[in-house]
Amino acid sequence: MFHCNGWSYPWSITHAAGTHICLRRVDPALIFPMIAEHRVTHMCGAPIVLNMLIHAPDAVKTAFDQEVQVFTGGAAPPSAVISGMEKMGFRVTHLYGLTESYGPSTYCAWQDSWDDLDRDAQAQKISRAGVRYPTVFDQTVMNPETMEPVPADGQTMGEIMLRGNTIMKGYLKNPQATEAAFRGGWFHTGDLAVLHADGYVEIKDRSKDVIISGGENISSLEVEECLYRHADVMEAAVVARADAKWGETPCAFVTLKPGTEGRTDAAAIIDWCRTNMAHFKAPRHVVFGPLPKTSTGKIQKFVLRDRANDTDQETKS
Numbered sequence: 552m553f554h555c556n557g558w559s560y561p562w563s564i565t566h567a568a569g570t571h572i573c574l575r576r577v578d579p580a581l582i583f584p585m586i587a588e589h590r591v592t593h594m595c596g597a598p599i600v601l602n603m604l605i606h607a608p609d610a611v612k613t614a615f616d617q618e619v620q621v622f623t624g625g626a627a628p629p630s631a632v633i634s635g636m637e638k639m640g641f642r643v644t645h646l647y648g649l650t651e652s653y654g655p656s657t658y659c660a661w662q663d664s665w666d667d668l669d670r671d672a673q674a675q676k677i678s679r680a681g682v683r684y685p686t687v688f689d690q691t692v693m694n695p696e697t698m699e700p701v702p703a704d705g706q707t708m709g710e711i712m713l714r715g716n717t718i719m720k721g722y723l724k725n726p727q728a729t730e731a732a733f734r735g736g737w738f739h740t741g742d743l744a745v746l747h748a749d750g751y752v753e754i755k756d757r758s759k760d761v762i763i764s765g766g767e768n769i770s771s772l773e774v775e776e777c778l779y780r781h782a783d784v785m786e787a788a789v790v791a792r793a794d795a796k797w798g799e800t801p802c803a804f805v806t807l808k809p810g811t812e813g814r815t816d817a818a819a820i821i822d823w824c825r826t827n828m829a830h831f832k833a834p835r836h837v838v839f840g841p842l843p844k845t846s847t848g849k850i851q852k853f854v855l856r857d858r859a860n861d862t863d864q865e866t867k868s
Contacts, residue, residue, distance in 0.1 A: 556653075556654070557595070558595060558622075558624065558646065558648070558654040558655055559653065559654045559655070560595050560622070564593070569593070570589070572585055572589050572591055577596075577600050577603060577848070579603055579604050579607035579611050579612075580607070580611045582604065583604070583607070583611060583612050583613035584613050586613070586615050586619060587613045587614070587615040590615075590617055591617075591619060592617060592618070592619060592620060593619070593620045593621075593622070594619060594620075594621055594622070595621070595622045595623070595624075596621065596622075596623055596848070597623065597624070597625040597626060597847060597848035597849060598623055598625070598626050598627075598628040598629065598632050598848075599626070599786070599844060599848040599849070599850065600623075600848050601621065601623055601628070601632050601633075601635075601636050601643075602632050602635075602785065602786060604636070604639070605632065605635035605636060605639070606785050606808060606809075612639070615640070618640070618642055619640065619641050619642065620641075620642050620644065621636060621641045621642065621643050621644070622643075622644050622646050622655075622658075623643060623644070623645055623646065624645065624646035624647060624648060624655060625847060625848065625849055626849055626850070627678065627754045627772055628643070628645055628677075628678050629678070629775060629776050629779040630671065630674040630675045630677075630678050630776065630779075631674070631776075631779040631780050632779065633645075633674040633677050633678060634670050634671055634673075634674040637670060637673070637674065638670070643677055644658055644659060644661075644677070645658065645659040645677055645678055645679065645680050646658045646659075646680065647680035647711075647752070647754070649740055651718065651719045651732070651738065651740075652687070652713055652715070652717060652718050652719070652738070652740075653717045653718075653719070654717075655684060656683070656684055656687045656690060656713055656715065656717070656718075657680045657681055657682055657683050657684065657687065657690050657752070658680055658682055658684070659676070659677055659678075659679050659680045659681065659682070659751065660681075660682040661677075662676070662749070676751075678753070679747070679751040679752060679753045679754075680751065680752055680754075681747075681749075681750050681751035681752045683715075684715075684717070686715050686716045686717040687713060687714070687715035687716075687717065687718075688714040688715045688716070689713070689714045689715070690711065690712070690713050690714075690752070691711075691712050691737075691746070692709040692710065692711055692712070692744050692745065692746040692752060693709050693710060693712050693737070694709050694710075695709070695710040695739060698734075698735040698737070700746075701745070701746055702746070703746045703747060703748045703750070704745075704746075704748070705745050705746070705747045705748070705753070706745060707745060707746075708743050708744070708745055708755060708768075709743070709744065709745070709746070710739055710740065710741070710742065710743055710744070710758065711740045711742045711743075711744050711752060711754070712737035712738060712739060712740065713737065713738045713740060714736075714737055714738065718738050719738075721733070741757055741758050741759065742754055742756075742757060742758070743755045743756045743757070743758055743761065743770075754772065755770045755772055755773065756770040756771055756772050756773075760772075760790070760791075760852060762789075762790075762791040762799050762800070762801050763791075763798060763799055764794070764797045764798060764799050764800050764801070764831060765796075765797045765798065765831070766798075767831060769801055769831070769832050771788075771789040771790065771791075771801070771852075773828070773832065774789040774801050774803065774824065774828070774832055774833070774834060775787050775788060775789050777823070777824050777827050777828050778803060778805065778820070778823075778824065780827070781815075781820065781823050783807050783808055783811040783814070783815040784805055784806075784807065784808070784820075785806045785807060785808045785809075786805070786806035786842050786850075787803060787804065787805050787806070788803075788804045788842055788850045788852060788855055789801050789802065789803050789804070789834060790802055790804070790852055790855045790856045790859050791856065791859070792835075792836055792859040792860055793860050794835075800834075800835045800836070801832065801833070801834040801835065801836075802834060802835070802836040802837075802838065802855075802859040803820065803824075803834035803836070803837045803838070804837075804838045804839075804840070804842055804855050804858070804859075805820060805837060805838070805839055806839070806840065806841055806842055807839060812839075817836075817837035817839075820834070820837045821833055821834060821835070821837060836859070838858065838859070842855070843855070
């Protein structure tokens, strides 16, 4: 509850006269049996927490007969993580928001038209967001330079903008940052996204995480989405690495699933990406090992950027 008051979740469960089951640490060996014992129906967790549950040892996983609603946010959830949770019997809802919007501002409401889609296609839909919370007046995707809305074509990139009663007033003792954040009368989230015809928003990247290689913009989230679909990858993060020729190139940090370390190397990861996406988007460097995270489970990309530019890794052009 220390982070943004638990996304305001403690208030809503208490208001509904629900029971809180609290943990001092994130541990699948505790979470699964407690869901079963206390018949938990709702829970929250960042995508990295969901990924821990998916890859928990089979001996730890406990069956339960009730449907468990899982709300995830704090980072854009890879569709492979959503699909993995759904296979275990969880129903995932993606929430979008920031500390500056006091937690979730919009969410992904299930549409009846998605019922007939296969699990992977459903997971791609669930990873979007767009239905406003009552306290949010509006959310849109705009060109941050012109402040004009982008077309709802699912292709044109813009920045997510918010207005509402739960948006912050400003940054403490930092009027310059406040003025920049509210330029044009909207709160600039720093999240780059496309707008779909149904009004749902698909996050593509944080503006500071976009990799500019040879004049082309590469979404780190798109590369991560590809990496998460690899059968041996448990966690992945992609950052920019300085390159004398291209300016920047993608550098992938990968945690492999237990027992797969000997059969997957950097070349195999790079080949997988080149097979499943445009070649120029594929990482040129791969680093294996655990990923640094905050106390709330977010991957610390600023740490990875320093690592990417401080060390030599395997390269494949």
